[in-house]
Amino acid sequence: MHDINEHGDELIGRIVSELRTLPPVPADATARVLARVDAARESERPGRFSRRLIISLPAAIGYALAATLAGFMIRGAVPRRPEPTVAQVPNPPVAESLGGGTKIVPASANRRALQEAPVKVQFVLDAPRAKSVMVVGDFNAWDGSRTPLERDSTTGVWSALVDVHPGRHVYAFLVDGKTWTLDPRAPRTKDLDYGTQQSVLMVGLP
Amino acid sequence: MRTDRLVRCLRWVSAVAVLMTARVASGQASQGLDSATAAAIAPIVEQARAEKLPVAPLYAKAREGQVQRVPAARIEAAVRTLADRMRAANEALAPDASEQELHAAADAIKSGVPAETLRAMRKAGGDGSLAVPIGVLTQLIARGVPVERASMEVVALLQKGAVARNFIALEESVRQDVLAGRRPDESLDLRLKGIIPNLPQSPGNVAGLTNASTPKRPR
Numbered sequence: 228m229h230d231i232n233e234h235g236d237e238l239i240g241r242i243v244s245e246l247r248t249l250p251p252v253p254a255d256a257t258a259r260v261l262a263r264v265d266a267a268r269e270s271e272r273p274g275r276f277s278r279r280l281i282i283s284l285p286a287a288i289g290y291a292l293a294a295t296l297a298g299f300m301i302r303g304a305v306p307r308r309p310e311p312t313v314a315q316v317p318n319p320p321v322a323e324s325l326g327g328g329t330k331i332v333p334a335s336a337n338r339r340a341l342q343e344a345p346v347k348v349q350f351v352l353d354a355p356r357a358k359s360v361m362v363v364g365d366f367n368a369w370d371g372s373r374t375p376l377e378r379d380s381t382t383g384v385w386s387a388l389v390d391v392h393p394g395r396h397v398y399a400f401l402v403d404g405k406t407w408t409l410d411p412r413a414p415r416t417k418d419l420d421y422g423t424q425q426s427v428l429m430v431g432l433p
Numbered sequence: 434m435r436t437d438r439l440v441r442c443l444r445w446v447s448a449v450a451v452l453m454t455a456r457v458a459s460g461q462a463s464q465g466l467d468s469a470t471a472a473a474i475a476p477i478v479e480q481a482r483a484e485k486l487p488v489a490p491l492y493a494k495a496r497e498g499q500v501q502r503v504p505a506a507r508i509e510a511a512v513r514t515l516a517d518r519m520r521a522a523n524e525a526l527a528p529d530a531s532e533q534e535l536h537a538a539a540d541a542i543k544s545g546v547p548a549e550t551l552r553a554m555r556k557a558g559g560d561g562s563l564a565v566p567i568g569v570l571t572q573l574i575a576r577g578v579p580v581e582r583a584s585m586e587v588v589a590l591l592q593k594g595a596v597a598r599n600f601i602a603l604e605e606s607v608r609q610d611v612l613a614g615r616r617p618d619e620s621l622d623l624r625l626k627g628i629i630p631n632l633p634q635s636p637g638n639v640a641g642l643t644n645a646s647t648p649k650r651p652r
Contacts, residue, residue: 342562342597343533365536368493369500370465392533393597395540395568407501414608416575419543420494420511421503429572431565431601 345390346430350400352376352410355383357402364398364428366391371401393432397425465496473509481516486523487532490539491516518542525551526563537567544574550584557591565597566590569604576607577617586625594633603628 350362360378361371366389376385397416400408409415410426418425466474474495478488494515498508522538523530525548530538538551550570554563566587573583590599603624610620 338560339531339562343531343564363497363500365490365493365497368489369496371500372465392564393562393568394533394537394564395572401500414572414576420514421498421501421507423501427572427575429568429601429604432597 342432343392343394345392346432347388348391348428348430349386349388350374350376350398350410351384351386351412352400352402352408353384354400354402354408357385359403360385361401361404362387362389362398363401364396366396366398366428371404376400391428391430393430396428396430398428399423399425466492466499467505469505470495470499470508473505474512477509477513477516481519484520484523486516486519487535489532490519490536515539521548522551524548526555531562531564533564534562534567537564537571541567541571541574544571545580546570546574546584547580550588553584553588554591557588561596566595566600569600572604573607573617573621576611578607578621579618582618582621586621590625590628590632592634593629595628599628599632 352360354360357378360376362374362376363369363371367373374387374389376387378385397418398410400410402408407423409424413426413428415424416427417423474491478491481488481491491512494512495508498511503511518539519535521542522535526534526538538546541551542548546567551563551567554566554570558566570583570587573587574580587600590603603621606624606627607617607620610623611617615623
């Protein structure tokens with residue numbers, strides 16, 4: 228033990244003396260350092276843009292942060308469309324829009340939210356001669372561009388899977404972007420606000 | 434001096450950024466509405482927002498009219514009426530109605546369901562969602578069941594512990610019966626007899642031990 232300590236002290240002493248010794252300085256080092264200092268002074272002369280920028284940089288960052296914060300506050304005040312819930316439907320029901328939802332994807336642990344989590348519903352329309360079919364309803368804010376139906380090339384049947392919350396919903400198909408078409412498979416109702424006929428969809432839990 | 438100019442410039446840039454963000458945000462909400470309709474409903478939307486009502490259904494109602502090429506004045510009237518119905522629904526389902534419940538309740542009020550019925554449903558339904566029961570109530574009325582009768586039965590079902598699948602089963606059965614030629618109120622009588630004995634809080638059942646099940650269709 229004693230030997231090891233003696234050798235250790237000696238080793239540490241040598242390391243310390245090595246570290247205290249300054250490394251050799253190249254002959255042109257002083258000249259290079261002075262040249263850099265001159266260059267730095269030149270760039271910091273009054274009136275130069277870079278210096279102004281450095282001075283005003285905190286202000287710029289402050290304004291940018293304020294703008295971003297204000298933007299977020301305004302965005303937060305305006306309701307956004309609900310994000311569609313990711314759901315897995317291994318075997319979606321075919322050709323049944325009335326109560327056709329099958330799988331529910333819980334959105335949160337809250338009981339009410341769980342009961343109101345969207346269900347995948349399949350919408351189907353036989354329209355072999357149509358060029359485009361969209362479904363519009365209260366579940367997609369009557370925005371047809373959000374829910375175009377896809378055509379099965381062999382059968383000419385159009386269909387789409389849509390996330391719909393449990394409850395009663397009204398909808399219609401828009402054929403070729405303009406023709407209001409009711410679902411022949413679903414019950415109908417007259418909308419009292421606009422006086423038009425609409426299809427009715429009842430969605431429950433599986 | 435130049436610093437001041439730069440700071441002033443940055444202020445302008447910030448103001449423009451804020452305005453652009455606001456425009457983008459409001460554009461997202463009123464997306465798909467023409468400028469005349471958006472302007473016509475803007476005060477209604479702002480008032481609803483101030484009252485903490487969801488405004489998305491108001492925009493949706495406007496879009497519904499627009500997709501059916503309804504004149505802007507009629508759209509404005511429809512949106513205003515919907516805002517009134519949502520206000521009434523919000524009061525009836527207080528203190529914490531979900532957006533789905535408000536949507537359903539506003540529709541129910543449109544069909545003639547009184548606010549007292551909605552209040553009774555909230556009381557009977559506990560903390561469960563009323564979106565489906567209210568929707569079924571609306572649909573029963575749309576099928577021809579008198580409002581008072583349908584309201585009474587739906588509240589009674591909730592008090593007995595009926596859940597969403599019971600209501601959906603009831604509505605589907607009544608639909609089938611009406612298609613087969615039976616009167617809606619007669620069908621409701623018949624189908625309630627199939628549902629009520631299976632509910633948890635029915636006299637013949639021990640609470641919590643019996644599962645509410647879908648009524649069997651008659652052969």
